[in-house]
Amino acid sequence: MARWDRTHxxxxxxxxxxxxxxxxxxxxxxxxxxxxxxxxxxxxxHFATKESLLLADPFDPLMAEAVxxxxxxxxxxxxxxxxxxxxxxxxxxxxxxxxxxxxxxIAETPDLQGAIERTSQDxxxxxxxxxxxxxxxxxxxxxxxxAVIAGxxxxxxxxxxxxxTALDDVLGAALDVLGGA
Amino acid sequence: MARWDRTHxxxxxxxxxxxxxxxxxxxxxxxxxxxxxxxxxxxxxHFATKESLLLADPFDPLMAEAVxxxxxxxxxxxxxxxxxxxxxxxxxxxxxxxxxxxxxxIAETPDLQGAIERTSQDxxxxxxxxxxxxxxxxxxxxxxxxAVIAGxxxxxxxxxxxxxTALDDVLGAALDVLGGA
DNA sequence: TCCTGATAGTTAGTGACTAACATTAAGACC
DNA sequence: GGTCTTAATGTTAGTCACTAACTATCAGGA
Numbered sequence: 001m002a003r004w005d006r007t008h009x010x011x012x013x014x015x016x017x018x019x020x021x022x023x024x025x026x027x028x029x030x031x032x033x034x035x036x037x038x039x040x041x042x043x044x045x046h047f048a049t050k051e052s053l054l055l056a057d058p059f060d061p062l063m064a065e066a067v068x069x070x071x072x073x074x075x076x077x078x079x080x081x082x083x084x085x086x087x088x089x090x091x092x093x094x095x096x097x098x099x100x101x102x103x104x105x106i107a108e109t110p111d112l113q114g115a116i117e118r119t120s121q122d123x124x125x126x127x128x129x130x131x132x133x134x135x136x137x138x139x140x141x142x143x144x145x146x147a148v149i150a151g152x153x154x155x156x157x158x159x160x161x162x163x164x165t166a167l168d169d170v171l172g173a174a175l176d177v178l179g180g181a
Numbered sequence: 182m183a184r185w186d187r188t189h190x191x192x193x194x195x196x197x198x199x200x201x202x203x204x205x206x207x208x209x210x211x212x213x214x215x216x217x218x219x220x221x222x223x224x225x226x227h228f229a230t231k232e233s234l235l236l237a238d239p240f241d242p243l244m245a246e247a248v249x250x251x252x253x254x255x256x257x258x259x260x261x262x263x264x265x266x267x268x269x270x271x272x273x274x275x276x277x278x279x280x281x282x283x284x285x286x287i288a289e290t291p292d293l294q295g296a297i298e299r300t301s302q303d304x305x306x307x308x309x310x311x312x313x314x315x316x317x318x319x320x321x322x323x324x325x326x327x328a329v330i331a332g333x334x335x336x337x338x339x340x341x342x343x344x345x346t347a348l349d350d351v352l353g354a355a356l357d358v359l360g361g362a
Numbered sequence: 363t364c365c366t367g368a369t370a371g372t373t374a375g376t377g378a379c380t381a382a383c384a385t386t387a388a389g390a391c392c
Numbered sequence: 393g394g395t396c397t398t399a400a401t402g403t404t405a406g407t408c409a410c411t412a413a414c415t416a417t418c419a420g421g422a
Contacts, residue, residue: 003388003400029378039402044379077361113302114295117331121294139339143355146335150298151328158320174324180258180361184369184419210409220371225410 008046010036015053020101024054024109051112054102055119062087064126068133076136076144080127081179084148088171096167103160116153124149151178189227191217196234201282205235205290232293235283236300243268245307249314257317257325261308262360265329269352277348284341297334305330332359 001009014035018027029050033043047053067083074082106112124145131141155174159167195216199208210231214224228234248264255263287293305326312322336355340348 007400028376040378041380041403042401045401048379050378075361076358114299117298118295139336139351140354140358142339143332143335143358147328147332147359150331151324154324154327155320158323170320173321177257177321177324178328180256188369209407221410222372223370226370229410231409 004046007036007038007042011038011043011046011053016101019054019105024105025111051115052119054105054112055115057119057122059122059126060087060091061126062090063123064130067127067130070134072134076131076134076140077148078179079131079134080144080148081175083130084152085172085175093167099156100160100167103156107157107160116156117150120149120153148178185227188217188219188223192219192224192227192234197282200235200286205286206292232296233300235286235293236296238300238303241268241272241304242307243271244304245311248308248311251315253315257312257315257321258329259360260312260315261325261329262356264311265333266353266356274348280337281341281348284337288338288341297337298331301330301334329359 011032015027015032018032018035029043030040032053033040036043043053063084066087067079070079070083106115124142127145127148128138128141131144132138136144151174152171155170159165159170162170192213196208196213199213199216210224211221213234214221217224224234244265247268248260251260251264287296305323308326308329309319309322312325313319317325332355333352336351340346340351343351
């Protein structure tokens with residue numbers, strides 16, 4: 001592992017720890033850099049914003065892939081919903097714990113309202129691209145992809161706030177609603 | 182008009198002018214306050230953020246009202262879409278010019294990505310409330326309302342970027358897509 | 363006219379983020 | 393192993409949105 005990756009990881013770890021210990025707002029970028037054993041400047045060379053220390057767009061190519069493989073006669077919202085549904089089914093459930101932790105921080109931090117949408121722009125773009133290949137005009141594709149991602153984000157935040165609900169159930173219900181049920 | 186309202190208007194006017202003249206990012210809050218003939222502190226007493234100088238949540242009660250009056254057997258997304266469609270039809274087309282100007286500024290300012298969603302939380306809450314009264318569980322209501330507002334925001338931004346397209350057409354198409362067409 | 367609360371000013375600060383430039387350390391090549 | 397290049401980091405000094413605590417002033421009713 002090269003130097004860049006080592007500092008990158010050190011920063012990510014330091015940030016997660018501090019956010020969990022004292023909350024997002026109460027944690028300063030200087031403090032994060034200090035715990036990572038690095039200058040604040042270096043922190044901002046690795047992460048454009050404090051936000052991005054918490055949220056990296058996973059940019060799941062599986063979602064766009066699944067959307068592409070939906071039957072050609074499905075309408076945009078339906079193709080998105082069903083594609084995402086099946087992409088998520090193929091995802092391993094190990095990562096959900098870490099996800100939940102980060103979402104909980106977002107849920108309780110007013111500054112981070114809309115943070116998921118902001119960092120999901122790559123995913124949105126990928127979904128738009130996938131819809132475009134199905135012949136959906138770009139304006140419509142953008143509306144559908146933006147709406148679905150926003151709806152899913154809301155569902156994820158609800159899940160992080162709730163206790164004990166299964167992620168699959170929450171996502172399933174959200175996708176049902178978005179699909180018109 | 183009381184003193185508060187006079188200052189408030191002066192600030193709004195100063196901000197619009199400066200944003201239009203030099204762009205959002207290039208305009209400082211101190212500059213806005215100066216043009217309004219007021220201290221910077223006063224600006225922040227009237228507007229919580231620089232953003233809110235540009236975007237006030239119109240919080241249209243008509244939308245929620247129209248959603249409430251949809252047939253009881255309609256699914257959440259459908260009730261929202263059709264309710265909003267008819268609420269918008271009742272809106273006078275005079276305000277669209279000003280709207281377009283503000284949206285254009287948002288569209289060309291990276292800092293303002295997600296600004297509409299952020300300032301539409303009152304509208305989202307009103308829509309959730311309206312859906313709840315129809316018996317929709319709050320988690321589902323939140324997903325649907327968030328998605329629809331996000332989709333509409335995307336459509337509005339597209340409209341502001343485009344030239345000459347009619348707002349009605351853009352919104353109609355967006356609502357069609359969101360409704361599953 | 364005076365008094366009281368609403369409104370505004372002042373000062374000093376915090377914290378995220380940037381620019382410009384100097385410095386060190388890592389990996390390739392001889 | 394030593395040298396060389398460049399990726400990576402450090403340092404310093406700033407900008408700008410926004411806040412806190414406190415003081416001053418204005419408007420409008422008694």
